[in-house]
Amino acid sequence: MLLYIHIPYCDSKCYYCSFNSYTDKFYSRENYILALIKQLEFELKRFRVKTCNIESIFIGGGTPSTITPKLYEYIFKTLEPFIMSGAEITIEANPNSATLSWLSGVYELGVNRVSFGVQSFNNRKLRALNRSHSTNQAINAVKNAKKVGFSHISLDLIYNYMNDTKEILKRDIDIAFNLPIDHISAYELTIEDGTKFSLTPEVKQEDNDLAFFIADEIKRRGFEHYEISNFGKYKSYHNRGYWQLKDYIGVGAGAVGFKKDRRYYPSINIDNYIKNPLDIREEILTKEDILTEKIFLGLRSNIGIDETILNKDIVKKADFLVEKGKLIKDGKVYKNINFFLSDEIALYLL
């Protein structure tokens, strides 16, 4: 069983970000955590989670480093009996709020992996994205995490913001690899509805070569490219769980949970969520929906698609793609050799 915890608070709203978060609701943090624990207790029952059954936890946001370790302690108290020994426990953090004491506080609670929203080591680009940290803060935060004892450290980078060049991105990658990290998520800027950038969509540049360039540069330095946007010496267990369509609990305003053929959506609005954390919308997935998801998720990552889930028609097409060198077949599993083509291949198969 996987568990996702959503923290919908931020110091500032990044211009590209469409995730559920608020910059003006900090007063509600305690009540929010209480509500979240209420939902968590309900979900543990609904998902019939047994002792030591949780394989991984991911605390995302928003900005999880806007919440004190003290508050997380309540959550971990509830969770303690269910966490498997050796479980991967990741927390996202922003370099400006992930202080040495915060990092050591969450480390003490058992968090063993931290993922920093760095995005760039260029101050001008950081300002343009409305990030609230500086290059130096990012470098120090990573070093502090190492000092505190984290062995798994990841950072996020963004590319294809306007005027991004190979030089700018190569410098970002160089700096990243000088730090004690074992994972990078490199995301292409996407213009999402409702974000500030949706008003100026021209800030996204269309440069396909840059995507391949970044992937090559990161791979060249020894990280494995295991999903479109993810590279690592260590591969995130939690994310791989999503891509294999494992069951996952999602708690918090804006989180998503999944079990067998159902997806669960708690309220997105913080105030509503605090009032009624069990007001959860349910989506039922058809067999076709699940097949579609298995196909595109498998193609986006090195997980691939197991032949046994496919009908004859799709197998025929997949075999043709193998023949044409677009896929490879590894035992009974079709694997994609160019993740950046995954949508096109999925559309071809479906």
Added chain:
Amino acid sequence: MSKKVPQSHIRNFSIIAHIDHGKSTLADRIIQECGAVTERQMSSQVMDTMDIEKERGITIKAQSVRLDYIAKDGEHYILNLIDTPGHVDFSYEVSRSLASSEGALLIIDAAQGVEAQTIANVYIALDNDLELIPVVNKIDLPSAEPYRVLEEVEEAIGLDCTEHSLVSAKTGQGVPELIEAIVDRIPPPNGDETASTKALIYDSWFDNYLGALALVRVYEGKIEKGQKIEIMSTKEEHQVLDLMYPNPISPIKTDSINTGEIGIVVTGLKSVDGLQVGDTITDAKNPTAKSIEGFESAKPFVFAGIYPIETDKFEDLRDALNKLKLNDSSISFEPESSLALGSGFRTGFLGMLHMEVIKERLEREFNLELIATAPTVIYEVEKTNGERVTIQNPFDLPPAQNISKIYEPYIKATILTPTEFLGNIIKLLNDRRGIQVKMDYINETRVLLEYDIPMNEIVMDFYDKLKSTTKGYASFDYEPIGFREGNLVKLDIRVAGEVVDALSIIVPEEKARSRGLAFVNSLKELIPRQLFEVAIQASIGNNIIARTNVKSMGKNVTAKCYGGDITRKRKLLEKQKAGKKRMKAIGSVNVPQEAFMAVLKLE
């Protein structure tokens, strides 16, 4: 009920003009002047009742109106104003409208002067022995030069313009005088009132409540309510259920339509098919000896395949075409199937504008999404075995070794242009295999050209080219002049090795290579990158004469998919899938709709 008057007090007249010279506006103004419509009812261009006509400012169906007018002499006159369509596609309707009149107002724009269509229509009017009143319109424009324009009319047409009218349909200036001139100069009808019924159908349409209606001009005798009539070309007999006089607001009922009058005949027929324009109506028991000359069924001139984008909408398209046909007997259609586009209809039109209008009406009024293939003309093919076949779809052209001769339709093109563009136009006409018949300077600044030219060269993009090479100053009109032999071949397009039937075209052999190259290059721009490299080739028979490639796609992914919200990502993918479905899959290649019209835009 409108008062009956003797033939001597009836005036039947048309208005002929080049497009945009203000014909409909003048018609509106005359109607208003006669008091048939109140100010409040006067929406602009009351006679154009179809939405598309109002939006495009053109007249497609000929309309008519009966007006009561008390002239300066104190007498009551009936003025029957017969509006004519103003586009070359509808020249047959123009000729029938004119045949119903004794006179015509020849409208010329005071700033633009004589144009090609003015000339073409004047010839039709003169063929019908009409009294012509030259009317210079838009004299309120600062750039108006009415006397120069009248000189042009005399020079280009040889029409005496001593007696003329100067008007502004916009301000109403000169219109009362013009109406008096109509009464004075246009001769009254003079038919035998005691003879058996003889009436010309000069328009017909379908009304949802009344069924098929015929708009007629009675030449001899009269039509009465309850009378049994015969349609002379088909020998079909019908009962006259009702009779009306045309009026822009609502028709006025009457018990009879007398000699010299125009009116609407209600027969209750379910389709206009049996009431074709140009046909003669007579009395069933006592028919007239001879029908009115000049009847011909409207013949489609331009053909295109029309296909629903969603393949399951085929029957809907059939229903829609049947409904349009109720009102427009000139449309022809028969089912055809294309490997590339599925099931659709090979549809015949009077011309390019007619095709555009019909496609737009199908999409707008019937909510269909359609793909139209490039328009083509009809070819007559003489095979080596002596058989003669008619080809409406280029793909159906027999293999070259079975063809002994191909004949293609020619038109006579009339073009009027300012002299400065003469060089450009002659080059364009030569490129399009035109043969010069006439080149006359009508004055020092304008030239009249007549060319014989294959229609095949016109349906491609001749209008647009003519417009762009002359900055819109040249005008153009045409009439079909029969078939001539041509040295033609079928050019096929292969996408990923497969011939795409809907993209085949017939071209002159000497142009095949350059056309083929231009075609594949234009398709290369239109076909999006696919998972594999796609070869696009042009071929004649098995000979590949041009080729290019659409490179394979490198990247197609929406990068983000985290936080477990996989449904959102799936929906994005489904949206992409729907987008691809809108394209037509040829083999495994997705081809966008524009590709099927690309041939029209080749350099």
